[in-house]
Amino acid sequence: MIMQSVTWLNGQLLPTDQATIPVNDHGLLYGDGVFEGIRFYKRRAFRLQRHLQRLALSARAIALEIPLSSAELTAVIERLIDAFADEDGYIRLIVTRGAGPLGLNPKSCAQPNVIAIADQLTMMAIDKQQAGARLIVSSVRRLPADGLDPRIKSLNYLNHILAKIEANHAGADEAILLNAQGRVAEGTADNIFIVRNGRLLTPPCSEGALEGITRDLVLDLAQSIGIETSEQPLGVYDLYAADECFLTGTGAELIAVASIDCRSLPGCPGPVFQRLQQAFRRTIDQECGGEK
Numbered sequence: 001m002i003m004q005s006v007t008w009l010n011g012q013l014l015p016t017d018q019a020t021i022p023v024n025d026h027g028l029l030y031g032d033g034v035f036e037g038i039r040f041y042k043r044r045a046f047r048l049q050r051h052l053q054r055l056a057l058s059a060r061a062i063a064l065e066i067p068l069s070s071a072e073l074t075a076v077i078e079r080l081i082d083a084f085a086d087e088d089g090y091i092r093l094i095v096t097r098g099a100g101p102l103g104l105n106p107k108s109c110a111q112p113n114v115i116a117i118a119d120q121l122t123m124m125a126i127d128k129q130q131a132g133a134r135l136i137v138s139s140v141r142r143l144p145a146d147g148l149d150p151r152i153k154s155l156n157y158l159n160h161i162l163a164k165i166e167a168n169h170a171g172a173d174e175a176i177l178l179n180a181q182g183r184v185a186e187g188t189a190d191n192i193f194i195v196r197n198g199r200l201l202t203p204p205c206s207e208g209a210l211e212g213i214t215r216d217l218v219l220d221l222a223q224s225i226g227i228e229t230s231e232q233p234l235g236v237y238d239l240y241a242a243d244e245c246f247l248t249g250t251g252a253e254l255i256a257v258a259s260i261d262c263r264s265l266p267g268c269p270g271p272v273f274q275r276l277q278q279a280f281r282r283t284i285d286q287e288c289g290g291e292k
């Protein structure tokens, strides 16, 4: 059966509104779990093995054993894509600690729940994307690595949600989180790049950013089309003084930024963004186009 929103839950394919897990799952009670967001184009998952690798490392970092091998997860994703109504879409792959008693001790959770949801995801309406995102720099800081390492893609996004609420209140589209030292880390669900004097700059992940798969790809693409890149710490001033700025992520893909804290940027969409956007689309066509 072909479904508009379809979920694979511990071995069963179901319409998403019929897929349920127990209310005492520690993913719900404590945010105890890990996840990935994966896009597919023309019914092919984009950079799936990279996502599965990051999921495996996130799970290992929180001492969570995923009950399926990477090959089994690949088969799950393929089955899910086949059951989905559209040829392009988004998958949320989640592994929770599973159901257990109310205390937070994960030892008492017998079996992780594995969930994969296929649906559509739009980070920003197309007309807003074309006009460029309006950002604020949030007062909410990214958690420090000695609290929760930003490389772990865990179910715990509360400070990102608080930053998003701040953006909503300010009438902005997205919020940038700084690290504890006041330097730029990333967006609520995306990495950030700026362009200055033709050079593409982004903070190193050690500044408090997720090791974004789209971020890596954009750095590679920039180098392959002759744009100089540098991973270097950035301050808020660097954002304000940028020639161009854009966000990257599986959900976001590439989104040009029009303003930061009401300071308009000169180029939106700027020339470097446009070249990278084209190269990004070409990569998707190369990896997900053609006969299956």
Ligand SMILES: Cc1ncc(COP(=O)(O)O)c(C=O)c1O
Binding pocket: 037, 186, 187, 188, 189, 190, 191, 209, 210, 211, 212, 213, 214, 215, 248, 249, 250, 251
């Ligand atoms: C906090 C955060 N940063 C960055 C990203 C972008 O990462 P990727 O390009 O791998 O989707 C995400 C994506 O979910 C995210 O949640």
